[in-house]
Amino acid sequence: MTTFINSKGLPTPVLQLCETINSAYDKGECDISTTELIGEPLQRILKREYAEELVEDIADYQHRMIGSVLHDALCMMDGDKDSYSEQRLFIDVGGWIVSGEPDYYIKLKSNKLVDYKYTAKYKTKDGVPEEWQKQINIYAHMLIQHNKPVDVMQFCVWYRDAYAKRGDALVELIECPAYTQEQIADYLLKRVKYHQVSDPDWNELIDLDCVPECSEKARYHVPKKFALMKTGRKSAIKLYDSREDAEANKEKNGGKGFYIQERDETNDMCTTYCIVAEHCQYEQARRGDEKT
Numbered sequence: 001m002t003t004f005i006n007s008k009g010l011p012t013p014v015l016q017l018c019e020t021i022n023s024a025y026d027k028g029e030c031d032i033s034t035t036e037l038i039g040e041p042l043q044r045i046l047k048r049e050y051a052e053e054l055v056e057d058i059a060d061y062q063h064r065m066i067g068s069v070l071h072d073a074l075c076m077m078d079g080d081k082d083s084y085s086e087q088r089l090f091i092d093v094g095g096w097i098v099s100g101e102p103d104y105y106i107k108l109k110s111n112k113l114v115d116y117k118y119t120a121k122y123k124t125k126d127g128v129p130e131e132w133q134k135q136i137n138i139y140a141h142m143l144i145q146h147n148k149p150v151d152v153m154q155f156c157v158w159y160r161d162a163y164a165k166r167g168d169a170l171v172e173l174i175e176c177p178a179y180t181q182e183q184i185a186d187y188l189l190k191r192v193k194y195h196q197v198s199d200p201d202w203n204e205l206i207d208l209d210c211v212p213e214c215s216e217k218a219r220y221h222v223p224k225k226f227a228l229m230k231t232g233r234k235s236a237i238k239l240y241d242s243r244e245d246a247e248a249n250k251e252k253n254g255g256k257g258f259y260i261q262e263r264d265e266t267n268d269m270c271t272t273y274c275i276v277a278e279h280c281q282y283e284q285a286r287r288g289d290e291k292t
Helices: 012-024 034-038 041-049 062-075 130-145 181-198 243-252 268-273 281-291
Strands: 003-005 055-057 083-085 089-093 096-100 104-106 112-119 152-159 171-175 225-230 238-240 258-263
Touching: 003 012, 012 062, 034 096, 034 130, 034 181, 041 181, 062 112, 089 130, 089 181, 096 130, 096 181, 112 130, 130 152, 130 181, 225 243, 238 243, 243 258, 268 281
Parallel strands: 003 055, 112 152
Antiparallel strands: 083 104, 089 096, 104 112, 152 171, 225 238, 225 258
């Protein structure tokens, strides 16, 4: 169970609300939840192994808190006839029980599944994020397995950083492409097998030190770059993968007044957001290398 601290001295009800939201989550009697399944084995396992040692500042929890309050309030509403909200579903995949809790399902003519999101605008600038697609398609698969057809999938998205005077949409409905049942069943089985083989509680051939590192995408990894800079300008003219390419383009620009800035690789999830980073052998090794 996460312990919350209040470094900013926010009002006590804010702390209490964060604690209530965190303690209220229950994935049910299952081996893995849909969110965990899509996520990385290492994060899931470290959260389990160090559950009593996790600490989070409520100042860093505010977006999730607001999103959870909005989500919970919406799911308390009656909705349309022949609809329901937040009924946890379970399916067996590869010997594990997977659970998921669709936000809103309408069984009228449309057989519509809706998922609520509270997020920043960048999240949908290139369309529906892949992890959102996988999540809602898994929910649709679960509903179909429970004899509830799904013909339409949508996200109802609130943007926390939208600005009406700029012409931003404050909230919008976004349709999600549907996977075939064969595609989602194959994805589910592959993810379950990956989590199983990576879990010391399931695979006796490995221990905690052998759990694979999170993917580069999950770590928000940006590789080392070499920036072509110009004196007096703060931003890079262009980023290059190698110093040689940067130097060559520096010469093309005449050389004078230009210089190369080396930018180390980054893993922003690990350094800024991940609650188990202090217990992750890979991140601690990177931090140790930075100190030497």
